[in-house]
Amino acid sequence: MKSFTHTTLVVQLQAGDTDRCPVLAHLSYDAADPFAVTFLFSHDGRVLARWTLDRDMLGDGLSRPVGMGDVRLRPASTGRWEELRMEFLGDPRPDGGRHHAVVFVWAPAVAAFLRETHEIVPPGQEKVRVDDFLAEVMAGG
Template sequence: MNPFVRKTLVVQIQAGATDRFSVLAHLTYDADDPFAVTAVFAHDGRVLARWRLDRQMLADGLRGAVGVGDVRLRPVATGMWQELRMEFLGDVRPDGGRHRAVAFAWAPAVAAFVRETRKVVPPGQEEVRVDDVLAEILAAG
């Protein structure tokens, strides 16, 4: 079985109170890092942002509000349209506030991606190779 799951979605980034514009979100899951999903947001061939998300948090965010730190997720329904609202808080700005981005993805597409990751590594069967992690830390130090 392929240890990777990849999916590209068109998501909308909210600029200001109501304006949205479309960008691509490339979601990647690697069985070697079984708890994480990488989300790369890109527009016109440029990477706008890269975030590593907790896979379970992503799944939970499809059902209810989760997150209290730099990443906050929650479902949003507009009529029959189901979205996952993803709020990302970045570095502190000179004025003391924080950079902030809000993205909206079609929830059924995100749910399908999460289901595919669970076929690769079912919940509860994630393994962390502690020796590999320690070797990587010691090599970098």
């Protein structure tokens, strides 16, 4: 039985007031962490950022605005393109602001990836290994 899935997408990154530029987004899902989807963003072989998102939140963001704090998602339509707008707030800057980036992802590709994750662990069938989690917390991980 399959316990892992991965895909790579070309997405559009907009940082600050700049125009959009293409970067790669590597999405991965592992049944060992059934609530999480990891996004690793890269450009020219360099890792730009890595974010772990809640799988349900990611799915909800395809149809309505969700999130608060460091991650916010919402559907966005640009003509015939249906996109998922992903807003990330990062570490504080010296001027008191925070690093800020927006990523636009083709929504049907995210939906297809989520369907693959649902084949691995159906929604509502996620299991949390509490003993492992507590051991990790107690070890400072």
